[in-house]
Amino acid sequence: MMWIGVSCGAQFLRIWVHGDGQTTALEAAASDPFEPALLSMIEPYLKTGAVVPVLVCGADRENHVAVPAPPLDAARAVRVHGGDLRIALYHLPGLSRQHPADLLYTRTLPVAGFIDAHPDWDGVLCLPDRHSKWVHISAGEVVSFQTFMSGEILSLLSEQSSLRTILAGQDWDGDAFDVAVSDAMSRPERVAGALFSLHAGSVLADQPAGVARARLSGMMIGMELAAARPYWLGQNLALIGSGALMGHYAAALEGQGVRAARCDVDEVTARGLQAAFTALRDSGA
Numbered sequence: 259m260m261w262i263g264v265s266c267g268a269q270f271l272r273i274w275v276h277g278d279g280q281t282t283a284l285e286a287a288a289s290d291p292f293e294p295a296l297l298s299m300i301e302p303y304l305k306t307g308a309v310v311p312v313l314v315c316g317a318d319r320e321n322h323v324a325v326p327a328p329p330l331d332a333a334r335a336v337r338v339h340g341g342d343l344r345i346a347l348y349h350l351p352g353l354s355r356q357h358p359a360d361l362l363y364t365r366t367l368p369v370a371g372f373i374d375a376h377p378d379w380d381g382v383l384c385l386p387d388r389h390s391k392w393v394h395i396s397a398g399e400v401v402s403f404q405t406f407m408s409g410e411i412l413s414l415l416s417e418q419s420s421l422r423t424i425l426a427g428q429d430w431d432g433d434a435f436d437v438a439v440s441d442a443m444s445r446p447e448r449v450a451g452a453l454f455s456l457h458a459g460s461v462l463a464d465q466p467a468g469v470a471r472a473r474l475s476g477m478m479i480g481m482e483l484a485a486a487r488p489y490w491l492g493q494n495l496a497l498i499g500s501g502a503l504m505g506h507y508a509a510a511l512e513g514q515g516v517r518a519a520r521c522d523v524d525e526v527t528a529r530g531l532q533a534a535f536t537a538l539r540d541s542g543a
Contacts, residue, residue, distance in 0.1 A: 259539075260308075262300055262345075263531035265364045266292060266316035269388075274528055275303050276535075281528070292317045293340055293347075304344040313535050315350045316364035322354035326399045329353065329362075329370040330530060332537035350534060353400055360405050365391050368498045368523050371530030373398055381494025384518065386507045388413065390482065392489040404486065408478040409503075415474060421453070424460040429468025432509070438476025439510045443484045449477050479510045490516055498523050 260277030266288065273284040273296070282303075289295040296312070304310060313335070323334060335348040353362040362369075365385055372383060373395060385391040388409040394401045416425050442449050456473060459465035483490070490511065495518040497504050497511075504520060511518055 260303070261311045261313065261535055262303070263528070263535060264296060264312060264314040264317070265367055265527060265531070266314055267364045271295060271299070272527075273299055274531060275300065277303070297342055297345075300345075304342075306344065308344065310345050311535070311538070312345045312347050313350065313531060313538060314347065315367050315531070315534075316352070318349035318351060319363065321349070321351040322361065323351050325353055325355050325403065326396075326401045327353060328398060329366040329373065329395075329400050330534045330537075332534050332541055335534075335538055348538060353403070355402060358404070360403060362391065362393070362400070362403055362405075365393075366400075367530035367534075368521075368526040369393055369395065369400065369530065370533055371526030371528065372496065372498060372521060374529055374533040375526065379494065379496075381496065382489045384486075384490070384495065384497050384507060385523070386497065386499045386503045390507075392486045394489060394493075404489065406482045406486065408482045412475060412478045415453070416471075421456055421470070421474065424457060424465070424470045425467055425474065427467045427471075429466065429471065431466070431469045431472040434469045435472035435476040435506065435509065436513050438473040439480040439483070439513055442477045442480025443514075446481045446484050449481055452477060475506060476510070479506060483510055483514065490514075490518075495519070496521055498526060500524065 263274045265272040269288055271286050271288050275282040284299050286299060318336065321336060323331060330350055334351050338347040338349055340347055353366060368385060369383060377398060380396045383393045383395060390406045390408055391403055393403040415421050456470045460470060495516060497507055497518045498521045500523050508518060
């Protein structure tokens with residue numbers, strides 16, 4: 259049976275087409291409205307007279323399920339009757355909490371995939387990204403979660419602030435990163451002043467760009483770890499991500515004596531969609 263899973267993020271639209279025993283992954287920049295962009299990408303896989311189920315996470319920003327709740331509940335999927343009769347479009351709701359106010363949309367997919375792979379796991383998941391998520395799960399449900407904009411702040415400072423001219427290149431100084439994480443965790447109120455010292459250090463002492471980049475990243479992650487301490491201190495912890503960013507979070511946590519399991523975000527995202535589709539199919543929808 260052919261079916262299509264979709265993760266609709268703020269920046270990217272990711273699609274997995276399942277059929278004939280294989281999976282094809284597609285990706286494009288996110289656009290609004292959502293459905294025309296989706297149809298343009300999946301058009302080659304659609305046939306007249308055949309209806310393909312399309313399960314979407316992240317496109318519906320109006321419907322939320324308050325935690326505690328399972329990360330994905332196929333019973334709450336909303337059937338959307340669009341203009342193309344070749345697809346049966348189902349939108350999965352996101353998760354919400356009130357105090358502090360927070361929302362979880364596409365990240366419910368990797369959380370669901372992790373729980374599907376580790377049904378008895380009790381602890382915290384950290385999903386580093388532009389907006390990182392800390393998610394407490396227990397008994398197969400999301401108990402609480404919190405979002406941090408550390409990655410977006412880092413991007414803004416790197417690309418649009420007065421610091422942008424001193425951060426060129428890809429060099430990295432691990433020792434500078436470790437010190438910046440520790441300093442930001444112990445004295446987060448000093449970070450605003452420490453940020454300008456990055457600029458001054460480059461002017462007065464010819465500070466290498468790799469040191470400045472590592473220090474800036476360390477400050478952002480250090481502040482986040484300080485605020486997220488109740489999530490990771492004394493908890494089972496797993497990181498879900500990819501690339502250098504997940505490595506930076508792992509290094510920062512190891513500096514605090516915390517070792518976290520690592521999971522590839524693409525693998526658990528695909529698994530979360532598969533679990534949601536299986537539940538939707540078994541429900542007879």
